[in-house]
Amino acid sequence: MKHFSLRKLFLGCGALALFILAWKLVTDAKLVSPIFFPGPERTYAALVKGLSGGAMLSQTLETVQRMLLGWLLASFVGVFLGVLIGVSRRARAFIAPTLELLRPLPASAMIPIAIAFLGFSDNMVLVVIAFGALWPMLLATIHGFAAMEPRLYEVSALLGLSRAQVIWKLALPSAMPMILASLRLGLTISLILAVVGEMLASRQGLGQSILAASRSFRSPDLFAGIVILGAIGLVGSRLLSFAERRLLRWQAVSR
Amino acid sequence: MVVTQLSTRPRHGEGNSTPASGEARIRIFDVTLSYGSLQIIGGISLDIAPGETICVIGPSGCGKTTLLRMLAGLARPTSGSVELDGSVLGGPNRSVAIVFQDYGKALLPWRTAAGNVSLALEARGCPGAERLAITREMLEKIGLGRHADKYPAEMSGGMQQRLQIARCLAQEPKVLLMDEPFGALDAMTRQALQDEVLGLVATTGATMVFVTHDLEEAIYLGDRIICLQPNPGRVGRIVDVRLARPRNQLLTRENPEFLRLRRELYDLIKDDHQ
Structure with missing residues (x-):
């Protein structure tokens, strides 16, 4: 088991190494002007400098914090609304068409509206993140509730479980695989919207720093920012997968 | 049909x-x-x-x-x-308790054997310490004492059906x-369970x-x-x-x-x- 995952890790690193090699070859051949497209060495140097002494570390923390706050907000609101809608078939029928109308709206299209109400503020960015990222959690909760094994509703009636117990002990755990998968999706959306929000509302963070670097032709800084964003996404997704495996241990076990 | x-x-x-x-x-x-x-x-x-x-x-x-x-x-x-x-x-x-044929659907896959039995006790507001004791007793009674921490997916069909019976007994039904x-179990398991159920019914008077x-x-x-x-x-x-x-x-x-x-x-x- 251990052996297998090590091999997978090795394979994954191999692809990454090839990618960096290709990147280096393209930049060394000067296929694109170095002003716009720095090689891996220059990007790495900018990364080290930015993280050790520069502003990049604090900007990274700003962005991570924004992403996490927005994601938490989205998760709580999404699951909570999902429970409210999911518990009753009538509520589902009532609200479903409206949700289908709102869901495909790009969250970035909501930014001007959010600006009109909240101005260029951190709260505005948070609201945009929460709005954009709550959909996966909301829909997963609703679908999870609807997909609960009907036999379990009968069991709950026979045992005399209260409505709150049915939600807490049966419906939520049975929807949990879907909800956890949606949390991962929601985190990705939160990262994207955190960056977009910072760019548009010029809030402190990686989004703004990337934009500034690009405007002043500091392409190594620009690429360093992108590398950090990639790393944030990777780490977040890995942490959530880990939590998912722990929480869904009952699914993995088999005879 | x-x-x-x-x-x-x-x-x-x-x-x-x-x-x-x-x-x-x-x-x-x-x-x-x-x-x-x-x-x-x-x-x-x-x-x-x-x-x-x-x-x-x-x-x-x-x-x-x-x-x-x-x-x-x-x-x-x-x-x-x-x-x-x-x-x-x-x-x-x-x-009134009922044991369904499709034990796979009637059990909570995310709860262990003990957790599944405990659900019946939680439903009637049984306090925690007592719940543990009764759960253990029920699992012992039906021969699942050593499997309290297993998830249903780790159990054979016969064991899962035993578990469902244990949960029903925890309801203390009349x-x-x-x-x-x-119906879905092999002949030997079926006969063993027939005898166990008869024994349980005789002792509980259900x-x-x-x-x-x-x-x-x-x-x-x-x-x-x-x-x-x-x-x-x-x-x-x-x-x-x-x-x-x-x-x-x-x-x-x-x-x-x-x-x-x-x-x-x-x-x-x-x-x-x-």
């Missing part, structure tokens, strides 16, 4: 449904059940005494499971009534309903209604066997089983009375299939 529509009045009260001595635990009185114009159950009356074990057999589509769901309060009779200890059963009731509970399509199982377990007839479901015949208890997988099954009953029931069921 093929159920033909029947326009004639159901013949009810067929078969001899004399109540056992004393007050009945369950009284089924002239119960019918229809979905739209389709009659599933057409007039069944039956009294079941406390501690009695009733087995219900009959061809598929005769309403065995529907009858059991009415006794559980999961289905409402269209007319007539089901009474538990003299009061009308209006819906599911903690005094009536235990069984819907072809061992009343049992056991639906099965296995004639020998019905004879082995029952005090009385209700043979249902289809279209619409009604009582065709009630057969008394006068075999000594405790029963024994070899001796009871070799008893001439057992063999006689098997032939009698076989002929009855065969007639229904023609």
Whole structure:
């Protein structure tokens, strides 16, 4: 088991190494002007400098914090609304068409509206993140509730479980695989919207720093920012997968 | 399922449904059940005494499971009534537990064996320490003591069905309903569970209604066997089983009375299939 995952890790690193090699070859051949497209060495140097002494570390923390706050907000609101809608078939029928109308709206299209109400503020960015990222959690909760094994509703009636117990002990755990998968999706959306929000509302963070670097032709800084964003996404997704495996241990076990 | 529509009045009260001595635990009185114009159950009356074990057999589509769901309060009779200890059963009731055939769907896959049993206790607001003790006791009783921390997916079919029975026992039911509970299990497991259930029913004094399509199982377990007839479901015949208890997988099954009953029931069921 251990052996297998090590091999997978090795394979994954191999692809990454090839990618960096290709990147280096393209930049060394000067296929694109170095002003716009720095090689891996220059990007790495900018990364080290930015993280050790520069502003990049604090900007990274700003962005991570924004992403996490927005994601938490989205998760709580999404699951909570999902429970409210999911518990009753009538509520589902009532609200479903409206949700289908709102869901495909790009969250970035909501930014001007959010600006009109909240101005260029951190709260505005948070609201945009929460709005954009709550959909996966909301829909997963609703679908999870609807997909609960009907036999379990009968069991709950026979045992005399209260409505709150049915939600807490049966419906939520049975929807949990879907909800956890949606949390991962929601985190990705939160990262994207955190960056977009910072760019548009010029809030402190990686989004703004990337934009500034690009405007002043500091392409190594620009690429360093992108590398950090990639790393944030990777780490977040890995942490959530880990939590998912722990929480869904009952699914993995088999005879 | 093929159920033909029947326009004639159901013949009810067929078969001899004399109540056992004393007050009945369950009284089924002239119960019918229809979905739209389709009659599933057409007039069944039956009294079941406390501690009695009733087995219900009959061809598929005769309403065995529907009858059991009415006794559980999961289905409402269209007319007539089901009474538990003299009061009308209006819906599911903690005094009535049911073991479903599809244990895989009835158990909570995210809870361990102990967690599944505990659910029944949580439902009735049993405090934590007591809950642990009772859970352990129930699992011991059904032979799952060593498997308390296993998830259903880690258990065999027989163990999962044991677990469902343990959860039902934790309800401390007066009536235990069984819907072809061992139908999906292999022969050896099935016989072991038959004996365990008989033992549990004897010690708890619970009343049992056991639906099965296995004639020998019905004879082995029952005090009385209700043979249902289809279209619409009604009582065709009630057969008394006068075999000594405790029963024994070899001796009871070799008893001439057992063999006689098997032939009698076989002929009855065969007639229904023609």
